[in-house]
Amino acid sequence: MVGGDFNVILTLDEKIGGLPVYPTEVEDFACCMNSCELVDIRFNGSPFTWWNGRADEECIFKRLDRILVNNLFLGEMGNVKLDILARSGSDHAPMLLICGG
Helix, strand or coil: CEEEECCCCCCHHHEECCCCCCHHHHHHHHHHHHHCCCEECCEECCCCCEECCCCHHHCCEECCEEEEECHHHHHHHEEEEEEECCCCCCCECCEEEEEEC
8 A cells, every 4th residue: 555645646637727737747657556556546525635725717626645555455455445535724635544344
């Protein structure tokens, strides 16, 4: 399991606002995940974990924070649930990972 702020998005729909995304950034991250045999855990909550704190045309939302796991982790942990919680006091949203089974 690897989790945290990766500071890059995985797909173009994980960003609203700001400058265009360079395809090489997305491709590099996807290639890294693939070579490490990691998958992104499905989540409940907002699809955007980071906000630049600005309004109107300067507002940017991105999904920068995530938890990646391999198939062994999923097999050992059983039912895995990831909740993206409401931002409070930070530009990043906290994540709650629940493992069971």
